[in-house]
Amino acid sequence: MYPEVRAAVAADTSPDLRAPGFDLAAHRGRARLAALAEPREDVASVRDVDAGGVVCRLYTPANPLPGVVVHAHGGGFVLNDVDVHDGVCRRFANRLRRPVLSVEYRRPPEHPFPAAPDDMDAVVAWLRDGGLPGPYAAHGDSAGANLALVAALRNPGFFAAVALVYPFLDPRNSFPSWEQAADTGFDPGEATWYWEQYARSEADYDDPDLAPLRSDRLHTLPPTFVATAEHDPLRDEGEELARLLAEAGVQTVGVRCLGQTHGFWRHEHFPASEPLLRQVAGWLDLHLG
DSSP, X not given: OOHHHHHHHHHOOOOOTTSTTOOHHHHHHHHHHHHHTSOOOOOSEEEEEEETTEEEEEEEOSSOOSOEEEEEXXXXXTSOOTTTTHHHHHHHHHHHTSOEEXXXXXXXXXXXXXXXXXXXXXXXXXXXXXXXXXXXXXXXXXXXXXXXXXXXXXXXXXXXXXXXXXXXXXXXXXXXXXXXXXTSSOOHHHHHXXXXXXXXSGGGGGOTTTSGGGOSOGGXXXXXXXXXXXXXTTHHHHHXXXXXXXXXXXXXXXXXXXXXXXXXXXOTTSTTHHHHHHHHHHHHHHHHO
């Protein structure tokens, strides 16, 4: 790991979400307040919209180019919200020079699978009905990348492009990188807990709308960008997705960010965050222009 990443991992004081009596609501509230206290870029317009019954936040930069990028936030399906991702969505909209629609999908354990992908479908239906002019791209990080991917698989032909940052795809944590990157602050036990909150039962683990690596519809995807991090336990499942897509004939670009671990993309104090943000924005520009 690069020095700044080692330092961040060593300084990590994240609580054990699995501890008996853990107050998930309070933890979510603290994360929201901490994110909103951070400095944020100005964007020409930021407003909340009702997208087919799903609350979303629309970020519109000055003099926007045509198109909308639908963003699903990460957080193991359980954590984070549009407020936590407010800062990075502002940055993303400004780099894209296009509107970003951040989706406040329902989260488990209160709303297990398939509530989140159903909410993504509702947003797609709203866009189809004229909610915002296209063309459209799907984007997400971690669990949000799972949801963005599933939205594209459920709605073939709707998105012009899909961009995924260290996607969270395998509910059984079966790839070697879970052992190789075990000391990076994201362990298999935590990942298993997220999947347990998201799935209604283990039978859902074989549903391609939860575990999209199992999908037989990968060939229907538009051009897809997949970014992974070298020291991320999710590295191998993201790179397996890129391999499967390329084999299925999908125009695919896969990049591995050296020296990085899970979560770096959202935090601008990591030197690799801004370059990846701009790389994704530039790649999306090729397909939305």
